[in-house]
Amino acid sequence: MNVAIFSTAEEASREVARRIAGAVNRRPDGVLGLATGGTPVKAYQALIGMYRDGKVDFSKIRTFNLDEYIGLPADHPQSFRHFMDQQLFQSINVDPERTFVPDGLASDVAQACSQYEAMIRDAGGIDLQLLGIGHNGHIAFNEPGSAADSRTRQVALTDETIENNARFFESIDQVPRHAITMGIGTILEAREIVLLALGEGKAEAVKKMVHGPITEQHPASLLRRHRNVTAVLDAAAARRLA
Numbered sequence: 001m002n003v004a005i006f007s008t009a010e011e012a013s014r015e016v017a018r019r020i021a022g023a024v025n026r027r028p029d030g031v032l033g034l035a036t037g038g039t040p041v042k043a044y045q046a047l048i049g050m051y052r053d054g055k056v057d058f059s060k061i062r063t064f065n066l067d068e069y070i071g072l073p074a075d076h077p078q079s080f081r082h083f084m085d086q087q088l089f090q091s092i093n094v095d096p097e098r099t100f101v102p103d104g105l106a107s108d109v110a111q112a113c114s115q116y117e118a119m120i121r122d123a124g125g126i127d128l129q130l131l132g133i134g135h136n137g138h139i140a141f142n143e144p145g146s147a148a149d150s151r152t153r154q155v156a157l158t159d160e161t162i163e164n165n166a167r168f169f170e171s172i173d174q175v176p177r178h179a180i181t182m183g184i185g186t187i188l189e190a191r192e193i194v195l196l197a198l199g200e201g202k203a204e205a206v207k208k209m210v211h212g213p214i215t216e217q218h219p220a221s222l223l224r225r226h227r228n229v230t231a232v233l234d235a236a237a238a239r240r241l242a
């Protein structure tokens with residue numbers, strides 16, 4: 001695992017934007033794997049800035065998001081589809097028809113999950129996958145205990161994740177208890193992985209990811225099995241590293 005440390009969240013986010021733009025420029029009709037949460041917001045803003053400056057063209061790109069809450073319609077303010085539209089897609093020239101987020105309202109979730117896997121495969125696989133990290137080491141919604149070879153599926157969120165994500169909802173009762181997530185096996189098939197972690201609250205999870213045992217109990221540690229993964233950190237998230 002490569003580790004790149006920047007003094008501020010802004011610099012780390014700009015680095016992530018540069019890496020995403022680099023992947024798009026190398027393969028303009030390629031495939032991006034995208035993430036939601038508080039962490040990537042600044043990186044998406046930097047990417048929008050690069051698009052406006054004419055440094056990157058998304059017109060032929062396809063995107064697949066990591067996860068979605070079960071039970072939220074696409075236009076719900078806290079759905080990950082809504083987040084992506086607001087934070088990125090509406091401000092760049094990506095074709096909305098080529099942006100994919102798991103369907104949180106699918107009537108047959110298992111079938112929707114295998115179809116999502118098939119769509120990623122048919123697109124030629126993911127060139128660059130962006131990730132965040134949960135306080136408990138989760139990547140996407142693969143909570144501790146998720147199998148290293150897991151695929152896109154329905155999962156139950158841990159109480160800790162529900163509590164952490166309650167800040168985005170009016171009350172904790174409104175946080176969905178289940179989600180669809182790409183699996184760890186799915187994520188590890190991406191040709192390049194960039195994990196962004198910001199702030200002191202992530203320092204312990206980052207330390208276990210980099211220095212701890214490679215274990216399904218800390219899903220992010222499994223990324224060390226991948227040949228081309230970079231953790232982009234601000235100084236606060238990196239402060240417990242050796």
Ligand SMILES: O=P(O)(O)OC[C@H]1O[C@](O)(CO)[C@@H](O)[C@@H]1O
Nearest residue numbers: 036037038039131132133134140
């Ligand atoms: O960036 P945040 O809001 O700290 O979230 C961290 C992680 O949690 C998730 O949002 C899922 O809870 C991931 O997609 C994200 O990487």
